[in-house]
Amino acid sequence: EIVLTQSPGTLSVSPGERATLSCRASQSIRSDYLAWYQQKPGQAPRLLIHGASSRATGIPDRFSGSGSGTDFTLTISRLEPEDFAVYYCQHYGISFYTFGQGTKLEIK
Amino acid sequence: VQVVESGGGFVQPGGSLRLSCTTSGFTFSNYEMNWVRQAPGKGLEWVSYISSSGNTIYYAESAKGRFTTSRDNDKRSLFLQLSSLKVEDTSVYYCARRLPAGAAFDTWGQGTLVTVSS
Numbered sequence A: 001e002i003v004l005t006q007s008p009g010t011l012s013v014s015p016g017e018r019a020t021l022s023c024r025a026s027q028s029i030r031s032d033y034l035a036w037y038q039q040k041p042g043q044a045p046r047l048l049i050h051g052a053s054s055r056a057t058g059i060p061d062r063f064s065g066s067g068s069g070t071d072f073t074l075t076i077s078r079l080e081p082e083d084f085a086v087y088y089c090q091h092y093g094i095s096f097y098t099f100g101q102g103t104k105l106e107i108k
Numbered sequence B: 001v002q003v004v005e006s007g008g009g010f011v012q013p014g015g016s017l018r019l020s021c022t023t024s025g026f027t028f029s030n031y032e033m034n035w036v037r038q039a040p041g042k043g044l045e046w047v048s049y050i051s052s053s054g055n056t057i058y059y060a061e062s063a064k065g066r067f068t069t070s071r072d073n074d075k076r077s078l079f080l081q082l083s084s085l086k087v088e089d090t091s092v093y094y095c096a097r098r099l100p101a102g103a104a105f106d107t108w109g110q111g112t113l114v115t116v117s118s
Helices: none
Strands: A004-007 A010-013 A019-029 A034-039 A046-050 A063-076 A086-093 A096-099 A103-107 B002-006 B009-011 B017-024 B033-038 B044-050 B057-059 B067-072 B077-082 B091-098 B105-108 B112-116
Touching: A004 A086, A010 A019, A019 A034, A019 A086, A019 A103, A034 A063, A046 A063, A046 B105, A063 A086, A096 B044, B002 B091, B002 B105, B017 B033, B017 B091, B017 B112, B033 B077, B033 B105, B044 B067, B044 B077, B044 B091, B057 B067
Parallel strands: A010 A103, B009 B112
Antiparallel strands: A004 A019, A019 A063, A034 A046, A034 A086, A086 A096, A086 A103, B002 B017, B017 B077, B033 B044, B033 B091, B044 B057, B067 B077, B091 B105, B091 B112
């Protein structure tokens, strides 16, 4: 089973600055099956990025995804107040899905 | 496009519950669906997948043998039968639609809370 490890656990960044979140897989995975989600308190997750780098419908271009193999990154170029939330990466394998444990992005 | 879960509630350990997910705004029968849960204060955990026809179903290890996923395409609905419930099954259960291309979940419901406690 593939394990996704996100780092850091908590990231403190000021509004307007850049945030870089990491997701590392325990073995090489297909980029097609790597996604990123945002979740705010009391809300359902929202799809941000699929296929490692494709923005979902309606997602602002300040969100970008990159990576391949075992290392993937979500970058938020200029943080807006509404971007402070928990972010999860997700992988689809054959017959199962795996989520990372999440990175909490908090206001510095 | 909307998915709405229902059926959550309070149940004792060993008990059962049936969750429903009703959908609208899209052709339900064309989409693969999933259940994902989230324990209080914890991260996301995938529970189950069902193909568009209902012929293929996958479960997480934590769900195998206790949970059953099904769907009724005529009623545009997804179901999750929870049995032999444990305290650690306490979670918000989300219904999520899978993107046609790729494997991400593009539409989520608001979730329904299942509390297992004596």
